[in-house]
Amino acid sequence: MITPKKPTGMVLNHGESDPYMQLLNDYRLDDGNMGWMENAKCKGRTDITFFPEPGESHLMVIAKKFCNDCPVRERCLRWAVTNQIPYGVWGGQSANERKKLLPNYIKGDIINL
Secondary structure, three states: OOOOOOOOOOOOOOOOOOHHHHHHHHHOOOOOOOHHHHHOOOOOOOOOOOOOOOOOHHHHHHHHHHHOOOOOHHHHHHHHHHOOOOOOOEOOEOHHHHHHHHHHHHOOOOOOO
16 A cells, blocks of 8 residues: 655645645545545635644644534544545544554444544
8 A cells, every 4th residue: 555645735625736635636545435525624724734743733632623523524534544544633533543543443343433
């Protein structure tokens, strides 16, 4: 499996210059139905940093809280775990938190939020 690079750039909305879309397009990380991204609470938001740099834990906390009531939170988390995305906040969890879910996911267990 090719490990995707961390998206670059500060634009965080879902457009052509969006880091999320860059990730999807560059690495073809697709589960066959990406329509769930259209309902993501983060769509079109430029005021939240979902890819904080080391030492920016305060931004990680903000992003994770933002995801709490997202209607596609669980789907987003499953997508990130399935594709083993090694950075950023997806589904309200950091890369380290998602890494802990991976063994259970590989075994076929349901990811509980």
